[in-house]
Amino acid sequence: MAVAIPEVSEKAAPDDLGPHDLAAWTFNRSTAQAYARQWTQNTGETHGYRNSAYYNFDPNDCTNFLSQVWHQAGIPEQFGGLGPPDLDWYGTKSTGNSSPNWRLVNNFKHFWVEEFYAAVTYVETPSADYNSASPGDGIMWDWNDDNNPNTHNYTHFVIEDSYGTNITYTDPPSGHVDYFSGDVVQQHDKDRYKAPWNYGYRNGNLITRGGMHAVTVQYVGR
DSSP states (O other): OOOOOEEEEEESSOSOTTTTTTOEEEOOOOHHHHHHHHHSSSSOOOOOOOTTBBBTTTTHHHHHHHHHHHHHTTTTEEOTTTSSSGGGGGBBBGSSSOOOHHHOOOHHHHHIIIOOEEEEEEEOOTOOOOSSTTTTTTEETTTOOOOOTTTTOOOEEEEEEEEEEEEEEEEETTTTTHHHHHEEEETTTTTTTEEEEHHHHOOOOOOTTOOOOEEEEEEOOO
């Protein structure tokens, strides 16, 4: 179940990672939640309402959108400093480019969990109504889980918003109406607003061989 956790204000980077390494980063979950709501519409389209300050990667914009949420929540862009290029994380148009860690699912997770050690992961139960995520966390999905932790291919991020009871959600592409209690998320591609966090699992429209696997990526600081 999504729970409120204290705002995080920590030094979050090793000493050789560039100009922000000594900055105190505050991850504001209220800001993350508000930004994700502002820039999502429940259209079911692979393009939609976008912030022109950032690059747009439709029809594959889900991780780019999550990075925007984290950036808006208070995490500064990273440009490697003295480290290798895989320590870059940036995507505003003012930088003139974007890095793979900013826009690709598996790169994002690797960067924050295994390079910066500033995020943790929680394995979720796709069939559950509730998850362990907090507002602004990313939940990444492997639609073809074969129960082998060494072969997961995560291809989609959704962004935790909140949770509630007696919710009605109408899916725009299909018109399917879902009545549920549980966590809701925002996402790009296809754009959904306050959808069930496990919509693909609940409705079977994306289930393929072996089922699904979901993992929350939660920023915790250092």
